[in-house]
Amino acid sequence: MMESTTYSPQRRIAATYLRGGTSKGVFFKLDDLPEDARVAGHARDALLLRVIGSPDPYGKQIDGMGGATSSTSKAVIVAASARAEHDVDYLFGQVAIDKPFVDWSGNCGNLSAAVGPFAIAAGLVDPARVPHDGVAVVRIWQANIGKTILAHVPMAAGQVQETGDFELDGVTFPAAEVQLEFMDPAAEEEGGGGAMFPTGNLVDELDVPGVGVLRATLINAGIPTIFVEAGALGYDGTELQDAINGDPRALAVFETIRAHGALRMGLIASIDEAGKRQHTPKVAFVAKAAGYVSSSGRQVAAGEIDLLVRALSMGKLHHAMMGTAAVAIGTAAAIPGTLVNLAAGGGERSAVRFGHPSGTLRVGAEAVLEDGQWRVAKASMSRSARILMEGWVRVPG
Structure with missing residues (x-):
């Protein structure tokens, strides 16, 4: 007679799958994460690795949401910001494909374009700051690098406008344009002293x-x-x-x-x-x-x-x-x-x-x-973003 084994059921976590620029990622509201994953550490990393499907020695991420490239092995956590003059805090995790490793050392500029649309759709931005029609300026605190990003998100009939005729090379279909401004973009990296040129030389x-x-x-x-x-x-x-x-x-x-x-x-x-x-x-x-x-x-x-x-x-x-x-x-x-x-x-x-x-x-x-x-006071560029799927992601307990 085979011995019976009790397995725990999968956890069900609210999540949204978005394309931002030429990248894709799984987006979470901080409060929707399990309590132990709301803070940095092993529990958060382990959860995101399992969501994305890493580490995968086959390099395919078949058993997860990742797409087996650096552009599609990404996770984002967004929360309402307590910081003055900001709407949301945005944290980005680059999930390694074949190693048990989440890199929190930098930002993803492509997914930055999806943070504003996600934040508005998720109700994280004060409705008074979001026009019924026009452009909403979402003030984003990029928590990985401690920088401000302004996302200019088009609105139509009270909803984020996602469709449009803006074409972005590397993305097959046109969409609505999201203009991004990266304020004071010289990164304050540990050991770099905040200098744009850490060695003091241009070359x-x-x-x-x-x-x-x-x-x-x-x-x-x-x-x-x-x-x-x-x-x-x-x-x-x-x-x-x-x-x-x-x-x-x-x-x-x-x-x-x-x-x-x-x-x-x-x-x-x-x-x-x-x-x-x-x-x-x-x-x-x-x-x-x-x-x-x-x-x-x-x-x-x-x-x-x-x-x-x-x-x-x-x-x-x-x-x-x-x-x-x-x-x-x-x-x-x-x-x-x-x-x-x-x-x-x-x-x-x-x-x-x-x-x-x-x-x-x-x-x-x-x-x-x-x-x-x-x-450099700011750098600017245009991207586009679109919600691909929303609901719940399932993670084995």
Whole structure:
């Protein structure tokens, strides 16, 4: 006779699945989480890992809500804010796919576009601040990095307007435009001292084992980012995902660059700490504008763009561009002398349009020199967002 085993039932937790920009994630209201997961720690991480379907040695996240890419292995927690002049607090978790690890070290710029619409739909924004028709400005406190984001959310007939004709390369269908303003985007990272350029230089020389000495712009803006030149690595900047992600040696080189850049930026104390901080910093390579065929088969002409940028997230070349890295690109482009600015042709500029694997993106930023230090008051870009599904997510007890 088989011995009977008692299993606990699944937990049922209110959740919403949203697309924001070129990413997707599972969104929770803080108060809807089980009590032990309302605070940072093991219980919260374990819950989100199980929701998303990680760690998965198969790399597919079949038994969870994740989509087996860095762009779709994400969780967001939103709460009404007690902070003055803010509507909601927004916390982002980048869930590793094959490891039992949630990285809380940075923001997701793409999902930032979905926070305002979610907050309004979830009743977390004071109705007096939400027009029946027009644009609601949702004041978001980004809790991972301690920064303010303003989301301009279109409203129609008392509801968030999600449909529209705004097209975003990397997203198949058009939707309503959500304008984002990242206020004072130079990230205050531990060890970085809050400086936009933690080394004090616009361009550094980075000695990378197995690669040699690379010129690099190390910047804290939107998210800590390491920019290097495509040509120095044998690339031309028109590469699509398979060219990098199908090359284990290339991925190892980029991870080595990332680790040594993180050390130089003061984000880690030793090289072996880099593996525990996968979400930040990002590493990207830049090149002068050139024509290429995007991943959708569209011809992008050199005249459409100011420069080419390819960026890696969670160890793989991103299919489009992380929103936070776009903030870093816009900020660096606005400061004469950075590798990003030089690739765009140099000089002063308040906006830049760059080519990424899925197409193009425009980001604006205005830099001013104050007492010998560069400062950017805000960076701005347009994304879109849409609720894909709402209800309850089930998690084995």
